[in-house]
Amino acid sequence: MNQHILEAKNLSIRFGGLRAVDDVSFKAVRNKITTIIGPNGAGKSTLFNLISGLLRPNSGTVYVDGEKFRNVGPDTMQKAGLARSFQITNLFFELPVAENIRLAAQILEPKSRWAMPIRASVIAAKRVQELLERFDLKSKAEYLVGALSHGEQRRLEIAVALACKPKILLLDEPTQGMSHGDTEDTANLIKSLSEDVTILLIEHDIGLVMKISDYVLVMHQGQKLAEGTPEEVRANAAVQAAYFGHA
Numbered sequence: 001m002n003q004h005i006l007e008a009k010n011l012s013i014r015f016g017g018l019r020a021v022d023d024v025s026f027k028a029v030r031n032k033i034t035t036i037i038g039p040n041g042a043g044k045s046t047l048f049n050l051i052s053g054l055l056r057p058n059s060g061t062v063y064v065d066g067e068k069f070r071n072v073g074p075d076t077m078q079k080a081g082l083a084r085s086f087q088i089t090n091l092f093f094e095l096p097v098a099e100n101i102r103l104a105a106q107i108l109e110p111k112s113r114w115a116m117p118i119r120a121s122v123i124a125a126k127r128v129q130e131l132l133e134r135f136d137l138k139s140k141a142e143y144l145v146g147a148l149s150h151g152e153q154r155r156l157e158i159a160v161a162l163a164c165k166p167k168i169l170l171l172d173e174p175t176q177g178m179s180h181g182d183t184e185d186t187a188n189l190i191k192s193l194s195e196d197v198t199i200l201l202i203e204h205d206i207g208l209v210m211k212i213s214d215y216v217l218v219m220h221q222g223q224k225l226a227e228g229t230p231e232e233v234r235a236n237a238a239v240q241a242a243y244f245g246h247a
């Protein structure tokens with residue numbers, strides 16, 4: 001088995017004159033946490049959009065387990081084993097917590113059962129229970145999402161992204177807007193998830209990045225500025241100048 005579960009090769013996209021992602025290549029190691037950092041507008045979310053098929057690159061290729069994906073949509077990338085959460089909450093606020101997970105888990109059911117009543121969806125139901133437990137949301141299963149705290153909503157979003165049992169989980173700023181305590185809990189949760197799934201993370205909290213990342217990729221103005229272990233990246237002079245704002 002190839003230790004690199006994901007490879008992005010020479011990905012580029014332009015928006016008019018702006019090179020939002022400019023010839024970016026990297027590899028992610030199986031069951032490790034690869035974190036993408038960089039200033040606002042560096043192209044981090046756009047890179048996720050290219051990898052997950054939400055945007056089509058002007059050039060470049062994505063490989064999942066050695067299989068080549070070029071110019072394909074999000075459905076194809078989901079089938080390949082990718083799932084993602086969004087920088088902006090992407091939940092159904094008027095539906096209960098469990099129902100949000102169940103809708104995403106429904107894809108685990110064989111197609112022949114899709115037209116049957118919900119109670120026939122036993123595989124999805126089992127997945128919902130597993131995730132409610134793992135994410136400490138069991139007591140809130142029947143709450144409407146709108147009634148959860150911000151931290152709980154962000155946690156639920158990770159559960160929803162995991163519902164389809166992906167091989168690779170892309171998390172775009174999962175701790176955004178969280179209190180210090182919730183951020184710590186989420187960091188520990190993400191770390192524990194990497195036992196079963198490869199994680200690609202975008203994160204601004206540099207303390208968290210240094211603590212849980214196995215590998216860090218630094219983006220700046222659409223390009224890859226540096227990469228390496230958290231220690232290597234922290235010691236990199238170009239990173240210090242561009243990202244931390246001092247030399």
Ligand SMILES: Nc1ncnc2c1ncn2[C@@H]1O[C@H](COP(=O)(O)OP(=O)(O)OP(=O)(O)O)[C@@H](O)[C@H]1O
Nearest residue numbers: 015018020038039040041042043044045046047087
């Ligand atoms: N659909 C789009 N059309 C035009 N420009 C876009 C589009 N999406 C992103 N951009 C631009 O591309 C650049 C990179 O944006 P992106 O959202 O990837 O940055 P980011 O690194 O995720 O930033 P942040 O840390 O603020 O989330 C920005 O200048 C942004 O304005």
Ligand SMILES: [Mg+2]
Nearest residue numbers: 044045046087
């Ligand atoms: Mg972003």
